[in-house]
Amino acid sequence: MPAPNSISSDKLVRLIALAGSPRILDLRIDPAVVIPGSVFALAADGVEAAIDEPVVVVDDDGSSAAAAEAAILRSDGVPAEILEGGFSTWRDAGLPTVSLAHLPPRHPDGRTWWVTRARPKVDRIACPWLIRRFVDPHARFLFVGTGDVLGVAAHEQAEPFDVSDERVFWSHRGERCTFDIMVEAFGLGTHEPLMRLAAIVRGADTDRLDVAPEAAGLLAISLGLSRSHGDDHKQLEAGMAIYDALYRWCRDARGEKHNWSSHQPTKAKSAEVSA
Known part of the structure; x- marks a missing residue:
């Protein structure tokens, strides 16, 4: 049974890189590789100071560090979950990661x-x-x-x-x-x-x-x-x-076709409705 307030890698991978995806907060120190779309430790004067969207907290292995940060966020009214098994589980599953080797330095505002x-x-x-x-x-x-x-x-x-x-x-x-x-x-x-x-x-x-x-x-x-x-x-x-x-x-969506009839109800369904 999944731990309370947690999300699996299989579920999270379906959400990354989408316009409404949760914020992925990575607690690791200076990671070289991250889950796509990750942000890092909260900074009082940076872009992470205010959070108004759901958060998934990531550490190395889904330990108490992530659980504690997520609990603190929830106490502030922020919907927060931890990634089951942490980054190591994500990496071992061969899911997409981003290398930060060529990332330019961040400005004081927390942005590149x-x-x-x-x-x-x-x-x-x-x-x-x-x-x-x-x-x-x-x-x-x-x-x-x-x-x-x-x-x-x-x-x-x-x-x-x-x-x-x-x-x-x-x-x-x-x-x-x-x-x-x-x-x-x-x-x-x-x-x-x-x-x-x-x-x-x-x-x-x-x-x-x-x-x-x-x-x-x-x-x-x-x-x-x-x-x-x-x-x-x-x-x-x-x-x-x-x-x-x-x-x-x-x-x-590449396999989905569309023409005048592709989204029309079938004759059988139409007959059921008319009956």
């Missing part, structure tokens, strides 16, 4: 800061989606003129991405786009839904619409989204919903 070119189209919306859903839910993104990216990066200690400059780690390499590089560098290259999504993004972003049948649709939506928003941050927020939907399709 990133900077890229203004007026995003494909990669510059896809990459922030990946970062916020899998790497740092509170990441801050700055959009500036192309010639200002590296200067702003240095001035604000923000990580540049999707810039054509050999000094920038997060950029295109050969036929791969920046999204591909991020999926690989964050250790997510074995997560099949993301690999499917990466092919769609690559095709749309590099004018190789033959890579995936859905690439042409993503390109059309991306260009329309760009023309619908004059504010890059509003465009990003709208784009998050697009990539949430694409990710869910890549994860568990």
